[in-house]
Amino acid sequence: MKVFDYLIVGSGCSGAMAAQTLVDAGREVAMLDAGNENTLMSPVPQGDFLTLRKTDPEQYRYFLGEDAEGVTQGDIGKGAQITPVRKHMTTYVDTHLSVQSDTFSPVESLGYGGLGIGWGLQCWEYSIPEMRAAGLEPQRMKQAYETISTRIGISGTKDSAAKYTLGSLKTYQPSPTMDRNHQAIYQKYAARKHSFDSKGLFLGRTPLALITKDTDGRKGYAYRDMDFYTDNDQSAWRPWMTINALKPRSNFTYIGGYLVIRFIEKKQHVEVICLQIGTNKTASFRCKTLILATGTLGSARIALRSLEQAGKQLPLLCNPYTYVPCLQPTMVGKAAEPNKLGFAQLSLFLDEQRNNFDVSVSSLYTYQSLMLFRIIKQAPFNLRDARLLLQYVLSGIVIMGVHHPDERSDQKYISLVDDLSSPTQDALKIHYVLEDDKKREFARREKKIIAGVRKTGLYAIKRINPGYGSSIHYAGTLPFSKKDEAFTLRNDGKLHGTQHVYVADSSGFTYLPARGLTFSLLANAHTVAEGILHNAF
Amino acid sequence: MKVGDRLALEASVFGRYIVGEVPSATATELYVRVVRGHEETLAANDRRLLSLILRHPWTVSWIDAGLAIVNPHSKVRHRLHTMFAILESMPEYADYFLPRQRSPFYIVIIAFATIRGGFKAVLGGLFVKILS
Ligand SMILES: Cc1cc2nc3c(=O)[nH]c(=O)nc-3n(C[C@H](O)[C@H](O)[C@H](O)COP(=O)(O)OP(=O)(O)OC[C@H]3O[C@@H](n4cnc5c(N)ncnc54)[C@H](O)[C@@H]3O)c2cc1C
Numbered sequence: 129m130k131v132f133d134y135l136i137v138g139s140g141c142s143g144a145m146a147a148q149t150l151v152d153a154g155r156e157v158a159m160l161d162a163g164n165e166n167t168l169m170s171p172v173p174q175g176d177f178l179t180l181r182k183t184d185p186e187q188y189r190y191f192l193g194e195d196a197e198g199v200t201q202g203d204i205g206k207g208a209q210i211t212p213v214r215k216h217m218t219t220y221v222d223t224h225l226s227v228q229s230d231t232f233s234p235v236e237s238l239g240y241g242g243l244g245i246g247w248g249l250q251c252w253e254y255s256i257p258e259m260r261a262a263g264l265e266p267q268r269m270k271q272a273y274e275t276i277s278t279r280i281g282i283s284g285t286k287d288s289a290a291k292y293t294l295g296s297l298k299t300y301q302p303s304p305t306m307d308r309n310h311q312a313i314y315q316k317y318a319a320r321k322h323s324f325d326s327k328g329l330f331l332g333r334t335p336l337a338l339i340t341k342d343t344d345g346r347k348g349y350a351y352r353d354m355d356f357y358t359d360n361d362q363s364a365w366r367p368w369m370t371i372n373a374l375k376p377r378s379n380f381t382y383i384g385g386y387l388v389i390r391f392i393e394k395k396q397h398v399e400v401i402c403l404q405i406g407t408n409k410t411a412s413f414r415c416k417t418l419i420l421a422t423g424t425l426g427s428a429r430i431a432l433r434s435l436e437q438a439g440k441q442l443p444l445l446c447n448p449y450t451y452v453p454c455l456q457p458t459m460v461g462k463a464a465e466p467n468k469l470g471f472a473q474l475s476l477f478l479d480e481q482r483n484n485f486d487v488s489v490s491s492l493y494t495y496q497s498l499m500l501f502r503i504i505k506q507a508p509f510n511l512r513d514a515r516l517l518l519q520y521v522l523s524g525i526v527i528m529g530v531h532h533p534d535e536r537s538d539q540k541y542i543s544l545v546d547d548l549s550s551p552t553q554d555a556l557k558i559h560y561v562l563e564d565d566k567k568r569e570f571a572r573r574e575k576k577i578i579a580g581v582r583k584t585g586l587y588a589i590k591r592i593n594p595g596y597g598s599s600i601h602y603a604g605t606l607p608f609s610k611k612d613e614a615f616t617l618r619n620d621g622k623l624h625g626t627q628h629v630y631v632a633d634s635s636g637f638t639y640l641p642a643r644g645l646t647f648s649l650l651a652n653a654h655t656v657a658e659g660i661l662h663n664a665f
Numbered sequence: 666m667k668v669g670d671r672l673a674l675e676a677s678v679f680g681r682y683i684v685g686e687v688p689s690a691t692a693t694e695l696y697v698r699v700v701r702g703h704e705e706t707l708a709a710n711d712r713r714l715l716s717l718i719l720r721h722p723w724t725v726s727w728i729d730a731g732l733a734i735v736n737p738h739s740k741v742r743h744r745l746h747t748m749f750a751i752l753e754s755m756p757e758y759a760d761y762f763l764p765r766q767r768s769p770f771y772i773v774i775i776a777f778a779t780i781r782g783g784f785k786a787v788l789g790g791l792f793v794k795i796l797s
Binding site: 178181182183184185187188191192195196198199201461462463464496499500501504505507508509510511512513514515516517519520522523 | 682683684691695698699702726727729730733734737738742743745746747749750751753754755756759761762763764765766767768769771772774775778779781782785786789
């Protein structure tokens with residue numbers, strides 16, 4: 129049986145970045161992945177949202193799904209941006225990544241590209257105190273942020289909130305043009321900036337993994353407002369683009385369709401035991417160095433099975449999340465805006481201590497392209513009158529997603545339990561509860577943020593808490609540790625207690641800032657791969 | 666009545682209710698295809714409400730308004746919601762859903778729709794409770 133030099137498990141953000149670093153350095157790399165692809169849907173045609181809505185008779189296929197599976201019962205809940213065209217991201221997850229929890233509902237992926245298939249592209253540099261608290265070495269991370277920005281393309285603006293957004297990043301493209309809603313908010317903020325400053329509130333352009341100029345065969349953003357449905361121009365970076373670019377290289381092999389269950393370290397190699405998805409037949413692969421990049425929950429599962437410590441509890445970090453639909457009365461009753469963008473455009477930071485630590489972050493985006501049918505069921509009204517009302521107010525609806533930082537506590541942990549109904553014969557049991565003082569503190573911050581955005585002309589309609597796990601920002605299950613303890617990582621990503629097993633995703637983070645983790649997760653994956661190459665820090 | 670015919674009638678009643686027009690053949694076919702698979706999951710109460718709506722289409726707005734308050738996750742409302750989504754994703758009905766430029770006086774229509782909606786919700790809620 130072939131023994132691969134480097135075997136990376138997972139094609140998400142972390143797997144893609146680790147792979148590129150190793151492949152660029154000329155190493156022989158294989159990527160083993162569950163890797164579901166979208167084989168059912170016909171491609172979404174090229175065109176802007178308004179034109180397609182008015183002309184394409186087949187649009188229901190991508191807006192609703194072939195069998196209207198995008199029309200779900202129940203509340204909007206988590207992952208409203210995961211549209212039918214991207215549903216392959218979560219195929220097989222319910223059965224193969226079984227979860228038991230009364231309190232926590234994660235979104236995981238077994239797709240080709242992982243959660244990155246549908247991610248919202250917000251890319252923040254962590255502040256130095258945040259990096260330290262997360263166990264990430266600032267100097268190395270700063271260099272890695274530049275490398276990642278060059279690879280994937282980041283757009284942003286060095287405005288007055290830059291220390292919260294781009295940080296010291298030097299490599300970036302200009303931000304896309306804001307839509308009229310965001311322009312109005314920004315103008316009002318600029319006029320009262322001193323008052324905001326005095327309250328510890330800072331508003332700035334959201335950095336995005338979205339290119340605004342043509343780069344390396346990818347097109348600069350064209351304002352088609354189809355961001356939740358298609359990657360036609362590849363302006364938005366998604367991990368599968370990096371892997372597609374690696375596939376033709378002679379030192380890279382992609383092996384899809386396998387679910388890794390566990391690893392066994394042997395004298396000469398690491399044996400990786402898998403299930404073939406679909407048939408559930410057992411298979412195995414061999415490598416000299418194994419790099420887990422299966423998302424922090426996935427890597428924890430594999431470590432728990434492999435290091436066999438029954439009942440072992442591991443920590444879990446996840447940003448608490450609330451979303452707040454807001455009304456911007458000055459924009460109500462306006463025609464649909466052509467040429468706009470669906471991603472977050474502005475972010476508001478609450479930093480009461482002004483030390484760029486323990487900051488809460490609110491991202492603002494307009495709703496136009498997510499369609500009325502998704503929100504209409506939230507209205508306690510008959511559909512006919514609700515349609516009239518929503519059609520009228522839609523141009524003035526701005527959604528604010530508020531994230532808070534998270535830290536370890538004994539009320540947040542995971543363990544592996546038996547589940548004979550799953551092909552893996554086990555389930556991840558998740559216990560996650562915020563302490564009462566944290567809940568009160570975050571509610572207080574949310575009230576302050578809501579009062580703040582009122583001065584920019586936004587009026588909160590409702591504060592909605594979609595439940596623990598809904599931020600889709602997870603980390604910290606195999607934390608970095610200086611001590612050589614099982615189920616922790618050395619700071620170069622090596623799993624303590626093993627010789628040749630590394631973890632390249634967010635499992636090592638010992639603190640989770642509210643700013644989305646993915647830019648840092650990409651940078652960390654690159655540094656883990658670099659560390660493997662140089663074999664020392 | 667055959668299942669397919671009943672569902673087509675349902676689509677037509679729902680379409681007229683939501684946008685005031687008989688839905689196109691494409692929209693009707695799609696509705697029938699999508700909901701046909703869910704027939705068995707209907708509870709007796711849902712069936713009663715649906716059959717009342719088909720016999721007396723004027724009741725649909727009251728039942729919908731009542732369900733929105735009393736039982737927003739009911740199967741009947743989910744069907745209405747499905748028809749809503751289907752119509753929203755058909756080009757011929759796009760203008761009913763996309764934001765439009767409105768004069769400041771349009772607020773009067775909105776105020777009227779809001780009051781009407783609230784009134785229907787209260788009476789519809791009672792209506793649905795009595796029926797179930
Ligand atoms: C709708 C949405 C919006 C988001 N927006 C943002 C944002 O704006 N900013 C931000 O910072 N973050 C955002 N996120 C979160 C972000 O997507 C994740 O942090 C990131 O993608 C995680 O990458 P990962 O590589 O660690 O794991 P994943 O993306 O989970 O990838 C795991 C990979 O491993 C594979 N895999 C898993 N288990 C196994 C196994 N046992 N065997 C074989 N293969 C396996 C999967 O197929 C997948 O390819 C968003 C997420 C979603 C869903």
